[in-house]
Amino acid sequence: MAEFNWVTALLGGLLIGTSATILLAFNGRVVGISGMVNGAIRFAPGESWRWLFLIGLLIGGALSEYVLASQPTPTSAFAPWAILGGGFLVGFGTRMSNGCTSGHGVCGLGRLSPRSLVAVLTFLSTAVVTVFIVRHILFWPD
Amino acid sequence: MKQNLVVLISGIFFGLGLGLSQMINRERVLGFLDVTGVWDPTLLFVLSGAVAVTVIAFRFVLRLPHPFYDNQFHLPMHKDIDKPLVVGAAIFGIGWGIAGYCPGPSITALVLGIWNPVLFVVAMIAGSLIYKWYSKRM
Numbered sequence: 001m002a003e004f005n006w007v008t009a010l011l012g013g014l015l016i017g018t019s020a021t022i023l024l025a026f027n028g029r030v031v032g033i034s035g036m037v038n039g040a041i042r043f044a045p046g047e048s049w050r051w052l053f054l055i056g057l058l059i060g061g062a063l064s065e066y067v068l069a070s071q072p073t074p075t076s077a078f079a080p081w082a083i084l085g086g087g088f089l090v091g092f093g094t095r096m097s098n099g100c101t102s103g104h105g106v107c108g109l110g111r112l113s114p115r116s117l118v119a120v121l122t123f124l125s126t127a128v129v130t131v132f133i134v135r136h137i138l139f140w141p142d
Numbered sequence: 143m144k145q146n147l148v149v150l151i152s153g154i155f156f157g158l159g160l161g162l163s164q165m166i167n168r169e170r171v172l173g174f175l176d177v178t179g180v181w182d183p184t185l186l187f188v189l190s191g192a193v194a195v196t197v198i199a200f201r202f203v204l205r206l207p208h209p210f211y212d213n214q215f216h217l218p219m220h221k222d223i224d225k226p227l228v229v230g231a232a233i234f235g236i237g238w239g240i241a242g243y244c245p246g247p248s249i250t251a252l253v254l255g256i257w258n259p260v261l262f263v264v265a266m267i268a269g270s271l272i273y274k275w276y277s278k279r280m
Contacts, residue, residue: 002164009184012163013191019155020192021199026148028209029216031156033246038270049149054249056153061250063154064161073167075256076242086241087248087262089233091269096277097230098220100245102156104231105189110196111204111217118223123235130239131175 002071020106023053030111032103033057034094082140093123145211157250163188166251168242168258175239237269 020031031053040050065073094100097119099108104123108116134140164170165188173182208214220227238244243251243262251259 004182004184006183006187009163009187010191012159012161012165013188013193014195015155015159015162016188017192017195017199019152019159020196021203022148022155023152024200024209024215025203025206026209026211027145027216028212028214030218031152032218033249034270037245037249037267038274041267041271049146052146052149053153053156056150056155057157057160057246057250058253059150060154060157060159061161061166061253062157064158065166065253068158068162073161073164073254074169075254076167076169076258078257080257080261083241083243083258083261084265086237086239087243087265088269088272089237090241090244090262091237091266091271092273093230093232093234093237093269094245094266095230095270095273096226097234098218098227100234101189102246103218106192106196107200109193110200112197113218115220115223115227119227119231122228122231123238126232126235127175127239128177128235130236131172132178134240135172135176136178 002074016102016106017110020102020110024107030103030107032099032107034091034100035098035103038095097123148211156246159188159192160247160250161253165247166254166259168247168251171244171247172239172242175242 023029023031036050036053039047040054099119104116104119109120160166164184170182170184174185241262245266248259248262
């Protein structure tokens with residue numbers, strides 16, 4: 001994996017923040033990707049715009065990966081149980097708490113929402129503890 | 143129509159940001175969460191950069207009487223810090239720590255043509271639907 005690059009990290013963050021600002025300023029909506037997904041899969045007429053956002057994610061990702069990047073993103077080993085188990089918990093937990101790193105993190109903190117601050121501190125804490133246990137106590141390979 | 147264009151552009155910017163900052167590489171994300179291991183600060187810079195923009199820009203945007211292409215804001219309505227918020231966030235964090243993906247990066251990572259994000263998105267949707275049915279029964 002390449003060295004930590006604070007420039008691309010910060011630039012990426014600025015793009016993400018700008019994305020959220022655009023959606024709020026023009027359409028009055030918060031970028032919360034768990035919400036985008038949950039709304040999109042209802043396949044209801046009023047939710048179809050969310051598919052456009054998700055398609056945009058793919059276009060942006062493809063642009064970054066196949067046009068702009070100087071080297072391909074490294075891929076990690078296929079880890080079906082961790083992915084399926086973790087994915088299920090992420091879907092379950094983000095629906096319950098009504099947000100994720102984009103909704104509560106980028107937008108919620110941007111709005112100075114106490115609810116989002118609590119959410120962010122909580123999911124960061126449990127994520128850090130989980131990784132500690134998985135990597136340094138259970139020694140599960142990634 | 144122009145609302146749709148905005149959504150698309152916003153999504154593209156977001157995906158670009160995630161790709162550029164390598165948040166679609168789950169090893170980088172896990173490296174950030176692995177505070178006692180070889181620590182990778184990337185995610186901290188990404189989130190800080192993003193929040194720096196929103197904290198400043200949202201102040202101005204939310205002072206508008208309404209967004210440019212709509213007649214009202216559609217903001218989350220919940221205000222309380224309640225059990226589902228905390229428990230849900232805790233569960234989300236555990237899943238994130240196990241899988242190394244959260245919703246946005248997992249979808250964007252689909253462009254990499256590998257299986258991990260595909261399985262993640264499927265499982266994420268399953269988990270979300272299970273919660274939806276579970277909460278309706280309560």
